[in-house]
Amino acid sequence: MRKPEPPSGPTRRDVFGLLEELDCWSCAYCDAPFGGSVEAEMDHVNPLAKGGVHDWSNIAPACRDCNRLKSDQDIADWLGLLAGPSSAECNSPDMQSG
Secondary structure, three states: OOOOOOOOOOOHHHHHHHHHHHOOOEOOOOOOEOEOOEOEEEEEOOOHHHOOOOOHHHEEEEEHHHHHHHOOOOHHHHHHHHHOOOHHHHOOOOOOOO
16 A cells, blocks of 8 residues: 655754744743744644645644644644633633632
8 A cells, every 4th residue: 555645845954944034932822932942833724634735835834732733623623722721711610619
């Protein structure tokens, strides 16, 4: 059985080289600066598993934590999780302790 062809499009080296040139060297989601203990990864904003494409328009730099937590979630769902519960949700009886 043949191995599947690797996706065409930008390589990790292409992406991180451009980001360094543009001085955009932090996570697109949490803004953690890369370097030291924060490793840069490529995230597919619209996951490949859900029909996203492997090209420049669908790639964002992400720290390992954000990339793992986002996994194959849609970007709207992921950004909603990052924003946290809305004030209406925080004021619901289920969210209040007491």
